[in-house]
Amino acid sequence: MLRSNEKAVAYLQKGIDFFISISLWCFVYYIRFEHFSDAQEGLWNEFLRAGIVMASATVFIFYRKGLYRSFRLRPLYDEVVASLKANCLANLVVVAFLYLVFDDRLSRAVLVGYFFASSVTYVLFRVFLRHLLRRLRRDGKNMRHVLLIGNGAAIERYVRNVKSYSEAGIGFKGWVDSGGLAEKYSIKSLTFSEIEDNERLRPDSFVCGYEGDEVSKLDGILRKIYNDVVPIIVLPDLKYAVVGHDIDSIAGVPAFVLNEPKFSFFDIFAKRIFDILASGVGLLLLSPLLFVLGILVKVSSPGPVFYGQERIGLDGHRFRMWKFRSMRMDTASGGGSSIPGWTVKNDPRRTKIGTFIRGTSIDELPQLWNVFIGDMSLVGPRPEQPFFVEKFKNEIPAYMLRHKMKAGITGWAQVNGWRGDTSLHKRIECDLYYIRNWSLLLDMEILLRTVLVVYGDKNAY
Known part of the structure; x- marks a missing residue:
């Protein structure tokens, strides 16, 4: 669901994370083996190979844990916690791998020092990136423009959350079939014919949501827009999902599972x-x-x-x-x-x-x-x-x-x-x-x- 510039940001993040990892690894190695008189010599090549493994594994695990996806509508706390968990997992996995593969045991001081240094640095980097993106969005850059379709509690809650979180950088092109909600939230009310006839109204993504008897409208809506390169987000009617929901695959068919608590x-x-x-x-x-x-x-x-x-x-x-x-x-x-x-x-x-x-x-x-x-x-x-x-x-x-x-x-x-x-x-x-x-x-x-x-x-x- 990333636009091309957001994909570029994601690739840039991966490169910076790799650079942070390898730089900190070398820095901690330098402190341990160049500033202590009892340090062993001749280990640079071995530690450099281990550092490349650590940096590569860190980027891979960060990717698998979703740290290169958009955190627009999630608080900084969520991103910081996710970063710390992913870095901890990366360190545990790599340390186990290195102790199995390398003949000589690596310095525990380097491993512990790297873990704390990388945890702090990754958090600071994400705080800085958040601040930078917030400033860009205040200037109208790095914005995502959404076209709303439908009415009901779910889409109204989405609009309310977006409006209360202005630094997310999400703007509304308009609202089709709002049932009066467009006027309530001061968003331009549109029809499908206006969207089809006006290229300027083309959004970065569609957000659709109906509930109750009007859910049947979704079939006709999706038939009109599904064959488009613009991403489509459907907000399901989950008022009966009181204790949670999940998406599963049943006999190869994607399905919402209601009221199954998400406990691992x-x-x-x-x-x-x-x-x-x-x-x-x-x-x-x-x-x-x-x-x-x-x-x-x-x-x-x-x-x-x-x-x-x-x-x-x-x-x-x-x-x-x-x-x-x-x-x-x-x-x-x-x-x-x-x-x-x-x-x-x-x-x-x-x-x-x-x-x-x-x-x-x-x-x-x-x-x-x-x-x-x-x-x-x-x-x-x-x-x-x-x-x-x-x-x-x-x-x-x-x-x-x-x-x-x-x-x-x-x-x-x-x-x-x-x-x-x-x-x-x-x-x-x-x-x-x-x-x-x-x-x-x-x-x-x-x-x-x-x-x-x-x-x-x-x-x-």
């Missing part, structure tokens, strides 16, 4: 390893407390120490979630009855010790075992009883999508105050937000906020 194998593996380690350490460290609580529960009223209740987890899987029993055995919830129900404030069913452990949430600690064996995660949407799942799945939009993530002991809803007898709609909104934005850092933030906020929360009954 590494993401899932890392979350599971974190859960196993944290829950295992937690069970060991808290074992004296768990033992004492077990005795207190046992003597508070007749019945078992633990109470297991059937819940719905990942992909609708049923499992038994464990808690310290906090209610008498002859009551509806928390004591072994099959009657479903939620606890309420000043619930008369609680035992004396049950009031304390529910108020401090330590009745949930046995769920560390659920996490350790894989039924739950430390962080995720709270699992619900099958009765309520059946009740709410047809009453609350997107309710079942919360089961796209493994259930958790705590979650985004809980640390934001939507716990216990609170708004179910707000809890679902928080669960879906968590699934869309999941990361290990977010999990750690939620765990920290759980310690600070949830224990003693006014909604914990």
Whole structure:
């Protein structure tokens, strides 16, 4: 989708990145072997060959990671993070390759020095390039002119984002079939006949978007413009893609996959390893407390120490979630009855010790075992009883999508105050937000906020 001048910029970037890599490699070599008295001599040719390998691999990995594509509508932060990740990967791959191929081991000081020097330099270069392009676009250069076709929420959101990010250098030639949106955003309203008859209106790309019943118009629109060298961008109607979407190939046919969270194998593996380690350490460290609580529960009223209740987890899987029993055995919830129900404030069913452990949430600690064996995660949407799942799945939009993530002991809803007898709609909104934005850092933030906020929360009954 790059125009010829943007392709030239991409080629120039590759050349500069190669030059940065080889220059820094030689500079770090010079510092290590020319300024230290204990340095070995006669290694220049070997290090130069290794530097060429490093520079070539860096450019290739930067290319594969999309760093030479346009970042017009993406913040500088995204480009910086992508650059650091790609440079880290390039260093790891090349170091592994060099240690396998080269007979003599390369200096670790050079490798470490090069990694930090290149990371800083690549970031500074991209910051400088952003600043340069911003100045050019202010002068009307390096602009991309778009012709809009269609109406609906997706194309309106696109226009709104472009207008709020003026440094992207995107201008609008006009808007065809806007349904009144052109006037709202002060963009020239056009017809197809005007575009066909006026070469000056020829854009750098078409952006098309319809939704609802008007999606059928796309076929006629694309029939008119598909056989053109001008790139075409279609904004699909994704209002039902609540927790994300992806493009896949099914039987060789490109397809949108809706509501499948974009977690890689590494993401899932890392979350599971974190859960196993944290829950295992937690069970060991808290074992004296768990033992004492077990005795207190046992003597508070007749019945078992633990109470297991059937819940719905990942992909609708049923499992038994464990808690310290906090209610008498002859009551509806928390004591072994099959009657479903939620606890309420000043619930008369609680035992004396049950009031304390529910108020401090330590009745949930046995769920560390659920996490350790894989039924739950430390962080995720709270699992619900099958009765309520059946009740709410047809009453609350997107309710079942919360089961796209493994259930958790705590979650985004809980640390934001939507716990216990609170708004179910707000809890679902928080669960879906968590699934869309999941990361290990977010999990750690939620765990920290759980310690600070949830224990003693006014909604914990």
